[in-house]
Amino acid sequence: MTRPLRLDAPVVENRDEGGPHRRLRLRVADWPGFEPGQFVMLSPGARSEAERSDPLLPRPMAVYRAEPCDGGALVEILYKVTGRGTTLLAEARAGERVRMVGPLGRPFPAPPPERPVLLVGGGTGIASLFELAARAADAAPVRVLLGARTAADLMGRGDFEALDLEVGLATEDGSAGRRGLVTELLEEALDRQGAASVYACGPTGMMRRAAELAAAQGGSCCHVSLENTMACGFGVCLGCAVPRRPGGFALVCCDGPVFAAEAVAWAGLP
Amino acid sequence: MGGASVSAPGRVDTRVEMGGVTLRNPVLTASGTFGYGAEFAPFFDLRRIGGLVAKSLTLEPRSGNPPARIAETPSGMLNAIGLENVGVDAFVAEKLPALPEGVPVIASVFETEVDRYAEVCKRLTGVPRVSGLELNASCPHVKSGGIEFGQNARLLATLVRAARRASSLPLWVKLSPNVTDVAEMARVCEGEGADAVSLINTLQALDVDLATRRPVLHNVLGGLSGPAIRPVALRMVWQAARAVAIPICGIGGIVTGEDAVKFLLCGARAVQVGTANYLNPLAALEVAQGIERWAGEHGFPRLADLVGRLEASREGSS
Secondary structure (H helix, E strand, O other): OOOOEEEEEEEEEEEEOOOOEEEEEEEEOOOOOOOOOOEEEEEEEEEOOOOOOOOOOOEEEEOOEEEEEOOEEEEEEEEEOOOHHHHHHHOOOOOOEEEEEEEEOEOOOOOOOOOOEEEEEEHHHHHHHHHHHHHHOOOOOEEEEEEEOOHHHOOOHHHHHHOOOEEEEEEOOOOOOEEOOHHHHHHHHHHHHOOOEEEEEOOHHHHHHHHHHHHHOOOOEEEEEOOOOOOOOOOOOOOOEEEEOOOOEEEOOOOOEEEEHHHEOHHHOO | OOOOOOOOOOOOEOOEEEOOEEEOOOEEEOOOOOOOOHHHOOOOOHHHOOEEEOOOEOOOOEOOOOOOOEEEEOOEEEEOOOOOEOOHHHHHHHHHHHOOOOOOEEEEEOOOOHHHHHHHHHHHOOOOOEEEEEEEOOOOOOOOOOHHHHHOHHHHHHHHHHHHHHOOOOEEEEOOOOOOOHHHHHHHHHHOOOOEEEEOOOEEEOOEEOOOOEEOOOOOOEEEEOHHHHHHHHHHHHHHHOOOOOOEEEEOOOOOHHHHHHHHHOOOOEEEEOOHHHHOOOHHHHHHHHHHHHHHHOOOOEHHHHOOOOOOOOOOOO
């Protein structure tokens, strides 16, 4: 596993991607690399010299992708402005520094070559899947299924389409792709092609349904990436515990965020 | 706030003798915010801080409370973890050996009954890597134990006496802020042979999720920590310091070296960094460096000369 860093990373770009979506690019010296599904903690209040204590906690954000740059990397985060933390983060201008801790967490396991890969992303969960889509394409046939409320909520859609993979879309209002839920696309895909490696990230209900569908299709496996409030991201606050099967708790930050679907106690998720 | 690259401007003697434990500098990490220590080894050399207070240990492992366990509040956070821990025996067998030699380890002890507290203390005594004990008599978010001892002077006296008998190790007691008179509690500890008191633990608190009209935490009640509680902690440290002669370890919302210096001025000989470890895994190291820099810049070659040097009033400042 890569060794995490704590650093104050200069903002290179914090671009408006339309609607509530932003694309943050940080210059990170000595970036150790990352695996698909890993995340960083970003402190929206700790910017340059003007550190503030409110909001206090850093926010876990999926690493969207990273590209080499001057001995380090440009680390990209795709996020949605939803609350006080992300509103402050959206105010960070080029040249300001944002405190970052990462990369953190257990990544998605690499898909085995013998089965096709189905990636299922819902809403902001889409951001956790981009690097997996980009890398898995070399190993196995990959189909990406993205869902959101409206076409404008399909974050990163253009990036996925540029990967030259099969991309299926579903929106609740029908403004892009199928009108309905992304899990309906998954059900059809599993019916059509049989056993698959399913990777899901999105709302709990979506992931739970994806897990059920994969379990019903013999020979499939399903991994999900969970979200939770966390104060640290590296296993010490114990705030992100979720019940696991068969019993006890798992920490989303360091036992996950990626879990085998059968280990998730869905009914007990916050 | 200071960066990790700051070096001391002048020579400052940072060593402190803290209730039978010698520390290279006055900065420890607060129990429950630093895991068992090894979690921070990727970020800095643990030998550069004064010491660490490990997560509270019980006789048997505990799995803690169901979610939600934490919530953000203005300049602070609530937690009700439920004292999840690996148990004292696994701590000694598995967690301690993972720590580098040369960082003093204070083991925090929690239980639900006096006899069980004493048994945990006994099992930690004689373990080479344990430099001292800190009795957690103040956890505000488990169903029994902890806070009851910290809120009742007679119970607290019984607990400290039992721990004192059970162990020859330096004995610190972590006090609750959820009391009427913290000075009285400090005096009780001193009277029963404690070597130091640490304060404050979290403030008992509650917040509400309006969308669901439910408490934000599964446990309903939690402990408030972070910068929001710092002035309360400074007040209580100041009150306790005037009441007892044993050293005081100041805790509560410390994020920077300047925050820590305030605790020293109010009478704390050492401090513990807590919630800040979550936000910034280098926080304890940066606080230690920040104290040293402040002392050097302000003409205090010995940190010991800062302890309790709060001027009597604003007018009296020199």
